[in-house]
Amino acid sequence: MSQKKELRIGIAGLGVVGGGLLKLLEGPSPRVGGGRLKVVAVSARNRSRKRDVDISAYEWFDDPVDLAAKQDIDVLVELIGGSDGPAKKAVEIALKRGAHVVTANKALLAMHGEELAALSEETGGRILFEAAVGGGMPIVKAVKESLAGSLVYALSGILNGTCNYLLSEMETSGRKYEDVLADAQRLGYAEADPTMDVGGFDAAHKICILAAIAFRARPDFAHVGIEGVEAITLDDIRLAGKLGYRIKLVAKAERIGEAVSLHVRPALLAFDHPLASIMGSLNAALVDADPVGRLTFIGRGAGAGPTASAVAADLMDLLEGRGGPAFGAPLGELAPAARAQPEExxxxxxxxxxxxxxxxxxxxxxxxxxxxxxxxxxxxxxxxxxxxxxxxxxxxxxxxxxxxxxxxxxxxxxxxxxxxxxxxxxxxxxxxxxxxx
Amino acid sequence: MSQKKELRIGIAGLGVVGGGLLKLLEGPSPRVGGGRLKVVAVSARNRSRKRDVDISAYEWFDDPVDLAAKQDIDVLVELIGGSDGPAKKAVEIALKRGAHVVTANKALLAMHGEELAALSEETGGRILFEAAVGGGMPIVKAVKESLAGSLVYALSGILNGTCNYLLSEMETSGRKYEDVLADAQRLGYAEADPTMDVGGFDAAHKICILAAIAFRARPDFAHVGIEGVEAITLDDIRLAGKLGYRIKLVAKAERIGEAVSLHVRPALLAFDHPLASIMGSLNAALVDADPVGRLTFIGRGAGAGPTASAVAADLMDLLEGRGGPAFGAPLGELAPAARAQPEExxxxxxxxxxxxxxxxxxxxxxxxxxxxxxxxxxxxxxxxxxxxxxxxxxxxxxxxxxxxxxxxxxxxxxxxxxxxxxxxxxxxxxxxxxxxx
Structure with a gap:
């Protein structure tokens, strides 16, 4: 892959992130790419919905799969979401014809990452996904590229802002889970059906993706032990606090001998633990690797700005000829998923x-x-x-x-x-x- | 630049970092590159010095400039140090013949970065330097690539581990500067002539490099305001503490209107400031950018392991065809250094x-x-x-x-x-x- 004069981009999905991305890429003086990142076509559920940005200059597609198939698009930006359905179909169509894909879709990558990586290797279409984990926090690139010289032992993080917000609010306001959740839903911090977040599934998708890269093993979502925050009571928070701990939803991947342990679950962190002070909707990740030691990353894990910034960075990688295999190494060099759940x-x-x-x-x-x-x-x-x-x-x-x-x-x-x-x-x-x- | 089968490497400088790098790249099962990163030649001051690693298999050069000129070396790893002299000469020779350079030399880049970037653009030899700032903390790549989609407003950090160690020790032990420094020198945490570190010059080199990348401006070391830690007294530390602050040597680059302010100096941070809790020899950096928000990076800023890991990541970038212009954009797209020191x-x-x-x-x-x-x-x-x-x-x-x-x-x-x-x-x-x- 070498440097390109320009990239012709199709965006599928014009919600909060898609709108933010358009704002970032377009306008009289684009903030990135110096005009070489050219949006040419878009697709969304509703063409006439009122939006912050004017989309009349772009070719419109009702069906994202048709957008993905359009021959003169170099990159499909997939912001639809969901592990299956139109998101998966559109990504497959784009990769099959050798186009690149940039996506924020963690469910898709956790569930079908291996399949998509294989498709990408076959055709040379690349798939990049910095925005899928940690929003604007550049943890995917760091683990994939910056840690290439180290062996990762453990990776743990606060990867779901909704859960962290709920736990932080319970602690600071002394109100119980149901009340804090209802408020968060009213304010738009939690979905009407919050299961993906509060059940731990979103964080599980993310740790599954990071673990694949960090441990050079095929992604294996079935292997993640998942427990959400729904059963945490004010008593837990208060009593853990009296013992010197704060409760956080921790996503963790750990090498234990030859096996890998993968978990998302509430855990107690001493107040001086580096993740204990991550409050509200922030995300954070700790990587322990040899010989680099411990690295800490903190950033905003969601929202239009951080996510659009991460998507734009992936687009710049493609424009400048960077970006390697989906999970950091060709599939053939990835170990089969280490399913054994070692004794804890x-x-x-x-x-x-x-x-x-x-x-x-x-x-x-x-x-x-x-x-x-x-x-x-x-x-x-x-x-x-x-x-x-x-x-x-x-x-x-x-x-x-x-x-x-x-x-x-x-x-x-x-x-x-x-x-x-x-x-x-x-x-x-x-x-x-x-x-x- | 495209993916290579293998990279033939020459290492100039076999001190702590050079030795660590050899350990990482060589041996029966190399930790990185799967045997495709091949060390073929080395140079150091003393061939027969007792070392942890066996160097008898590599071609030996007394003069690093001769090593750099060797035609079959694809990458020169420069670990000699110093802004001028043999380090600069060797780097120039390598770039001139289109070979790549990986270096940990912040002084060289801060003082002669523009010149070297020009040379690199002329011949296609690339120059990468993750190890020059923050040791194993991947801040150079993050600012260069991951923040490509955001506009950086401010970047501040604790970038000199020696100073941070001295200040931390003064605070925790209640001993005065001279005593703590003498101990640090005895333990090898500070140089016999500590001026580069305690005078703030090392941190100034680093913030100069980061600012060039973050603000897309030519590096301009002359523009950095520099003040070290030598004049900080126990009274300062104690009294600032009583007012709710901790004293740190802060390196900071800030966009103020069209101008850029660059400083290394002791500053007071409230105890809840994200850099206030960085103790001992750790490094940390905060980046405030739009629209990504605030990103925090923490890691070990020096030592064989972290630095060798960063060098190895740069080598992997070269092996896999990544790595762009030295300061993130071609020199022609960099603004002239904004010398105006805005009113503070x-x-x-x-x-x-x-x-x-x-x-x-x-x-x-x-x-x-x-x-x-x-x-x-x-x-x-x-x-x-x-x-x-x-x-x-x-x-x-x-x-x-x-x-x-x-x-x-x-x-x-x-x-x-x-x-x-x-x-x-x-x-x-x-x-x-x-x-x-």
């Missing part, structure tokens, strides 16, 4: 709801002792005036997750325990050990 | 050493009032038992630096004032305002 060890948080009666604490700690799990801290707060139950939280010393699950089964069967124990991992603050320096 | 406004810190006598505070505040400067906070601590003088610190409300300098002149002439006032800017915590989103 670490420190954990456990929250119990108990009927406040003598002997409960002794019974709980006995269940843990039977699995040889030592308690690190234990906290019971006074029960609310006429509340029949009271929350108890504890943190463990390092132990095997399977042992903790076994202890939790025992605890659940105690008569005084009113609900299944809630377990969350504690993320350690220190970087992975590395070998040099 | 902001909040400031002023430290005075006064003879403790009635009326001093009134006299000082009168000098400020005469220049229409309002005081934001004022702090005098009890004098040490038999100390003849006492430090007083104050912070101002936003004002023009020229007005403050005029007030400082008045204050200096007061009889009770024992030394010239020490002024440092306060860096605001919030990101630059941006236009969208």
């Amino acid at each position: 060890r670490g420190r954990f948080y456990m929250r119990l709801i108990v009927n406040d009666r003598p002997g409960v604490i002794a019974a709980v700690s006995d269940c843990l002792a039977k699995e040889k799990i030592s308690i690190e801290s234990f906290l019971q707060m006074p029960a609310a005036p006429d509340a029949p139950t009271v929350p108890i939280v504890l943190t463990t010393q390092p132990c095997a997750r399977v042992a903790l699950d076994a202890a939790a089964k025992r605890i659940e069967s105690l008569e005084a325990v009113a609900a299944p124990p809630r377990i969350m991992p504690i993320e350690e603050t220190d970087a992975h050990p590395h070998f040099w320096n | 406004r902001g909040r400031f810190y002023m430290r005075l050493i006064v003879n403790d006598r009635p009326g001093v505070i009134a006299a000082v505040s009168d000098c400020l009032a005469k220049e229409k400067i309002s005081i934001e906070s004022f702090l005098q601590m009890p004098a040490a038992p038999d100390a003849p003088t006492v430090p007083i610190v104050l912070t101002t409300q936003p004002c023009a630096r020229v007005a403050l300098d005029a007030a400082a002149k008045r204050i200096e002439s007061l009889e009770a004032v024992a030394a010239p006032p020490r002024i440092m800017p306060i860096e605001e915590t919030d990101a630059h305002p941006h236009f969208w989103n």
Whole structure:
């Protein structure tokens, strides 16, 4: 691929991001590309919808697949979304005829990344997707290119701004999940159906993509353990805080021996953990790699501006002849997805709801002792005036997750325990050990 | 430039970084490049010096300029250092014959970047330098490529690990500058002649390079205002702390209207400023750009591992046909360096050493009032038992630096004032305002 005089661009999807991109690329003095990034055609659901930008100069397509098939378009910018349907079809059509694709579609890449990378290698059409992970935070390029000289051990991040906003709001306002979510929906920070975000699926798509690049393995969405934020209570946030932790939805990919562990789930971070201070809708990522050490990236993970900026950077890569294989290396050099979920060890948080009666604490700690799990801290707060139950939280010393699950089964069967124990991992603050320096 | 089968590499300079690079590229299973990055020749001051790595398989050159001239070397890796002398000569020879250069040499790029970029454009030999700024932190590529779609307003960072280590140590240990420096020299964290680091020159080289890329202007080292950390006292650190600030050596490039302001100097950061928590030898950079918003990068700014990793990433860029013009755009598209130093406004810190006598505070505040400067906070601590003088610190409300300098002149002439006032800017915590989103 070499430098081009200009790129003829078709944009499929003119929502918030598509509109922002047009604003960035067009107008009397374009902000990027010096006029060499030329939008020639667009497609969206509704041609006549009122928009900030004038689209009358572009060829219009009702169907994004027809737009993708248009022979004189060098790059399809896919901003439709969704892992299947028209987005997938349009991307395939473009790649099949050797055109390039720039997309912000994490679901598509997580679910069909391998297939699309194969198509891209076949025809020479490239697929770039900086905007799919972390919005304007340039984490895809960093892992793909800047970390080419290091071996990644672990990658963890706050990759869903909606969840982080909800958790931040619960903590600062002291209001419960349902109320904060309803407000966020009213303000447009959360979708009417928030499942993709609050269920952890969006963050799972993103960590799946990053892990493929970082570990040089084929993307494998089925392998991601996913847990959302819906079950986090104000008690969890408050009691974890008293023990010195903040609860975050952490997306994490970790090399354990030859296997890779992939998770999205709520976790406890000590207040001095680098991700603990990421509040509101920000995104952040930590990469621990050898020999580069720990790298931290923070930025705005969504919105018209950051996302359009990331799409524009990908377009500039194509214009200037950069941009390599989809996942950083040809498919043939990627390891098959390492499906084995290695046994997890670490420190954990456990929250119990108990009927406040003598002997409960002794019974709980006995269940843990039977699995040889030592308690690190234990906290019971006074029960609310006429509340029949009271929350108890504890943190463990390092132990095997399977042992903790076994202890939790025992605890659940105690008569005084009113609900299944809630377990969350504690993320350690220190970087992975590395070998040099 | 297109993808290569392999790159034949010559390394000039086998110190800490050169040794680390050999370790990364060589050995039975190379960590990067799959055997396609081939070291064929090396040069250093002393062939027989005891080294961690075996160099007997490589052709040896006593003179790096001869190594650079060797026709079958595709890339010269320049790790000699210094803005002139053999480093410059070797880089020029390599570029002149169309070979590529990868270098960690910030002084060379800050002083002669324009000249070298011109040479590179003439012959097609590329010059990449991720390792020159921020060690393993991929800030050069981020500003050059990932921010291509945004307009940068301001870029600030902690870019010299030695200074940051010294300031962190002074704060945590309560020991004075000279003692902490002597320890750092003993431990190898500071050079025997520490001027390059503690005088602010190393950070100035780095911000000069980043500013050229970020603002699309020719690098202009003469334009950087430089002040080091040598004059910072324990009193400054302690009293700033009591007012809620930490002192850091901040390198900053800022667009003010059509002009660019470039500074390296000690500044006060509120404890919640994103750079305030960067301790020890870490590096960090904040970029405020429209429409991407604020991006934060943190990483290890020096050492064999991080620097070798950055050099290796540049080599991979060359191997895979990436890597563009030296400063992100052809010289013809770079604005001439904007030399005008715009008038500075902001909040400031002023430290005075006064003879403790009635009326001093009134006299000082009168000098400020005469220049229409309002005081934001004022702090005098009890004098040490038999100390003849006492430090007083104050912070101002936003004002023009020229007005403050005029007030400082008045204050200096007061009889009770024992030394010239020490002024440092306060860096605001919030990101630059941006236009969208």
